Amino acid sequence: MALSSDLVPDTSPAPAPADRPRGPRRPAWHRIAAAVLGVALAAGAVYAQTFTMSADQRRAPLTFSAGPRQDVRTDHFSARLERVEFARSVRVKRTYATDEATTDQVFLIIKIGATGARRPLQLAPFLVTADGLRFNATDKVNPTATITEKWVQPGWWRSALCFFEVPPDKIAGARVVVQEKVNDLAGDQYLPETSFDLGLTGAQVRQGVEGAKDGYEVSGI
């Protein structure tokens, strides 16, 4: 074959294809059924997208839930809810001074026990009410008296308090979530957390708030 015939395309018109004998046409109901099936499959694929997790859900920590006085074991730490109390004011006794924290609402005092699995860590609990409000631990109480400053280490349990300043009508049905204290910008973002139902009904909360005493004493180094 000559080279020039490769470079120069054959411009002569190709022979016209002969009329192919077409097969028998599909019946109309067949085509309609195929169209309906196609539309149904496409709609199903679109609907299945509503089951995907949102970005917040995908970033959410793995939560281990439990009730009061139940040990919860995660890969990073184990925790348990030990005691729930109410107080009108909190007195933090330190070496050379005593801090008094008062509130118009009520202090919800939660005692949490925890132990580490592999490495020492610090915990940062927060409170989630039944209607989804989130309360961080109050800053009126010196953090040296709370669990956020204590090191939780593998091998033994350590109990410490955390203080929440909450309106009394929000407490019923609340739960406390214990998370590892991390840097938000760096580090592992996929951390486990434990969630404890406080198990308080409205009547128990009312009784507890009425019986709340002044001057809850706690030692902060």
Added chain:
Amino acid sequence: MNAQDPRDTGVWRPPAAEPSWFTPAPRLPRPDVRVWPPPAPEEDQRSTSTVPMPAVTNGSVPPRLPWPPPGTPPRPAAAPAPAAAPPPFGAGRAEPPAAPATRSAPERRGMPTAARITLQLFGAVALSAALLAVTGYDALSRFEKDNAHDVRQVAQGQEATLLNTRWRLLGVKVMSPQPENMAPGTVSMQVDLEGTALNEKGVYYSIAPPGFRLGDGTGRTWMALAFKQPDQLSPGTPGRFSLVSSVPKAVAGEVELVLWPNENAAAREIGQALRFDR
């Protein structure tokens, strides 16, 4: 500088003396060129293009070769018409394009429907699994890259350098007397450590002490805090750090000091670290 200087480009030259309007330009005058009306195209106008195009000159065009070249078998007039009903939908996709054949190939039968559906299902499952696997592997490798650590083991009594400071372990011992209010089952350890700054960058460990941990053989670690540390480090002068730590009694004899460059690296266990044999 005269006109024959080859380095003189004529773009700029400093005035030799008093600048004058009749200072002769160093450029050679170009001959006049007719630009309008455009000159008639020359008979043999050669292109200045650098693209290697074949020069086609009038009168020397090679004669067109006949197509198809003689000797090749004649092209079939048309595609062979299907003998029977067209194959089911999609059945013919896997077949290679029909090559121009001199004689009509035997009719290929489509894959059975059950085999085809099985193959499609298998392909869908395999592709989904491959997608999940690649995504997971990507996330895992990224996590491992972000959390990579390099812990060097230091032999007993040896020194090792970590970030501009040379460290030497002086001793790990059970603290005596034991402090009060120890948690049951735990014991207090005292660790003595000597650090020598190698240069000006190493003197900040007295202000921001490194992350101290005690680790056992199974990978568990415990906090160690410096209760005595040098007020000031200067290059070449050793400074002594005394650490205290609480560990379970069972591992008091085996815990080793792990030294991270800072507290953040110790908490996340990333970066370089030293681990001292006892």
